[in-house]
Amino acid sequence: MEKTVIVLAANSLSSCECGQGITFEVTGASRGSKSSASKTVTKTIWSCSVEAVLEYCRIVFDLFPDQCQMCVAAVDEAKCQPVNSWRDEDQEIVKVQNGFQKFGVPSFLPAQGAPVGRGHMNPCLQGLQYAVRCLAQLTATQYAVTSCPGMAPPTNRGRIIFICSLKNEADVREMEKVIVSMVKAENQDIKSKHDVARLLIDHCQLTLINVHSPPSTLQTDIKDSPLTQISPQVSSAIYSFPAKLLLEKCLHLVKVHFNLKTTIVTGIPMKEEQSGGNSANYDVQLIHLAEAHRDTLRSSYGLSVISSTKKDSSTKDVVLKWSTPKSSSLELQRCTSAYRVTPSDVTSRPTICLINFVLSGKAVLLEQPRKSTTKIISHVLTSHSGVIFLHCIPSTRPHLDDPPSISEGWGGRITDYRISDFSELVKENSLAPTPVDRTKIPKVYPEQIALSKLEHATRHWPMVYADTLIYTLTQELDCLPALIKQETMSDPQLEQCRQVITQLYEKEKANEPLSIPTGGRNKGVKRDEQYRSLWSELEDLAHMYSSNSERHRHLLEFLLQMTSRCPSMQLPRKTPPVKTENGSTAAESSSNWRDVEKHSNDRGGRSVNGSDYKWNTRTQEGHRPHPLVDGGLPTLAKPGDSLLSMWTNRKRVAADGCHQEFAGRSYGESKIELYKNLRTSNVAPLLDHE
Incomplete structure (x- = not known):
């Protein structure tokens, strides 16, 4: 989902200790004293909740900087304060940290006048109301779409993650009942007021996390519940965790919500400062989209890279081994996809060393656990513009390994493809990222500009040299094709094009041959x-390209004037012989039929058509040649036809020529009135009598 709202509700139960502490070492006050003592500070439920929310937001911001947006709020007994907003500048972890700092220590005491035993629900209900209103607000992307006229309103689907401390199942049922009524009331309010600053909530997914502490006084009977549809617009999932496990459980939830996976990079060599420079191997966990291991799991090695070391079988990780980086340029060219990665624990020393190593510009090759002596490199860890990516390499046969020869493609063996020109075309139309303000809808998107430029460049682009002459005669035409393809043309460029056309005309007039390359298909053609x-x-x-500018139109007019005076354009062109429906020309069919008539006359019989009628000498008025005959010759047969088929065609053509053509057909497509004399004076009384 694109929108996620996280609400932390602090009530009287959130001030309890979670059972997890932080140990500090306190040294002696005097400079020469070497005595030290340790002190443990126990975290509260509120501290664990803030820590878990920061980790959840950090992972989403690192992996989905432009796709997903998050809004965080904190609420206590006294106030409800947003930590950040939907604006693009607030979608970063620093803004969330500063927002919690401004919120300060929450007030855990229940408000005055609250019902006895129900004071812990006031912050929860207040925070739930804020979350529903926040979900109805427009994000930067939704605002850009709604502000563009003629576009349909976007769908408004989001998730509300509500972290609080509840007592029993009755509190959970009350929360679900309240959010259903709030979503319904919010949609009705938007419809009645026609508020353009808000969107109707199409669907809301409530993830309710109940946090409790180990003491028996705060243990609850709330059980986990899977995602369930509780109304047409609202679905709910219930989780109940101890506070000390909240961070680990939130890492699992973010993987489930955004389809993420963890890769454990093992065997990372690191030098130990305390062991005299000796190295040891460490492991680092990286989080990314699950699609990064799609090809790996499909291969025969997929079962060996899955590790289920944790108790929860749903959090299976993929184990990849560090491979000594030597030269990764070849492997980078064979990558099929790339995905952003973020570390699972940003504070550990192995993670910091690995991140600094990759950000320094080096690449790390990752191999699958070996079943044999063969090394299988499946991924490459590298950085681009300060962002770390996991590149996927096909573990079976690389997609770009041993590409087939271009001459062995469709259409037979073709060796004169314009490969060098195609390379220049690719370079001129290469794509690059462009910054786009999501709060504004541009008149023309960069994608449309790129497609328009590509269409302009390939409007006239023959694939092979045999189909073109202007791209092979570089000596005669100079830069004429390139100037014609330009979007604009200056007066000096127009004059240069005219000079090239004039020189080509003078060369033809002087009977000079064209400098066609040796081996070209047009080499043996007449001049x-x-x-x-x-x-x-x-x-x-x-x-x-005449519609590009006025000068392009002038160039076309000049070219047409010159071609009208060229000697080669004045010669009559050879018309190909017209073939019949059987595939043979009319001359061949006539010759075959004359052979048949001669053979019949030699046998002493009468003509094959059974009469003395001569079809080729008939000149009656209104007779029209058969439409499949060129010059009055009938459609007969090709040389491979049998005697029966030729005799049948002969009889059909003779029958068509024996009758006078219908007069209506001689007027083309005009409408002909039938039975003109039907209403004359002689015929009308008969019609009336009937």
Whole structure:
């Protein structure tokens, strides 16, 4: 979900000790004294809750800086204060820490006038009301979408994580009942007021965390409950944890809420300061999206990389071993995906050393646990612009390993692809990140600009050299194609294009051949055909880009004037022979049929058509040649047809030519009135009599 609201409610139960302490060493007051004593400070439920919320927010902010937004609030018996807001500048862990610092120590005493035994519920209900209102508010992304005219309102789905201390199941049922009524009332208020600053809550997922301490006086009978739909707009999940386990349980919840996974990097060599420079191996836990191990778990080595060292079987981790980094440039080129990572424990010394090592610009190769002597590198840990990423490498066959030859693709063996030109096209249209203000909807998105530029560059882009001449004749055309493809054209550039076209015209007039590269498909073609193909391609290119500017249109007009005077464009073009529906030309069919008639006459019989009618000499008025015949010749057969098929076609064509054509067809597509004399004076009385 995009929106998450976290509320910490401090009541009279939150001031209890959680049973987890921090030990401090207190040294002697005098300088020469070496005596020291230790003192233990026990944390409260409130301190454990703040620590867990900070870790939850840190993981979300590190892994989803732009996708997910969080709003945190703290409430006690006296006040309800937001820790941060939906604004982009407040979506960082420093803002959340400063917000808790401003909130200060909460007031744990119940307010005056509260019901006896129910005073601990006042902060909870007040915080729940604030969470529902906060969920209805617009985030930066939602505000940008709603402010754009013509766009449908976005869906408003969010999660409320409520951390508090309750007594029994009755308190839980009351919380669920209150949030259902609050969501319903909030939606009705938004509809009645037509408030554009708020959105209707489509769905709210309540995650209620009850925190208690070990003493028996504060133990509750609240049991964990899975996610359950309690109303059409609200679903609820209940958890009950001891305060000292709240941090660990919140790390598990953030993995469940955002589909995260933990990778344990083992065998990290580190030097020990206390052991005389000797090195020891340590482990570091990294959190990331679960998709980073999708290919690894599908492979044959997937079962060996899963570790379930913890008691909770749902928190299985993936174990990868540190591999000595030598040269990771080749492996980085074969990466299929990259995911942000964040450490599970940011304060441990092994984690700090690993993070500093990666941020220094070095890459760490991670290999799967070995089943044999073969080393299988599956991931690479590296940094980009101060952010650490986990790159995935195919553990089976790399996607870019031994690519097939481009000449062995579709269409047979083709070796004249414009590979170098395609490389330049890719470089000119490479994509790069661009900063976008999510509070504003741009008139044209960067993606649309990129697609428009790519369409402009590939509007005329032959794939092979055999289909083009203007991209092979670099000596004659100079930079003419590049100037035509420009979005704008200056007067000197227009004059340069005219000079190139004039020189090409003079070269054709002087009967000079084109400098076509050796081995080209157009090498053996006649000179006039080469010039004709070149002029036709130039016309097509200029037509495609004539709408760019006024000078492009002037260039097209000049090109058309020059091509009208070219000798190659004045010659009559050869028209290909018209083929019949059987695949043979009309001349071939006529020749085959004459052979059949000659064979029949030699046998002393009459003509095959059974009459003395000559179909090729019929010139009656209104006769129209068959539509599949070129020049009046009928459609007969191709050389491979049998005698029966040729005789059948001959009879059909002869029958079509024996009758006079219907007069209505001679007028094309015009409407012809039928039975004009039907209503004349001679016929009308008969019709009336009937």
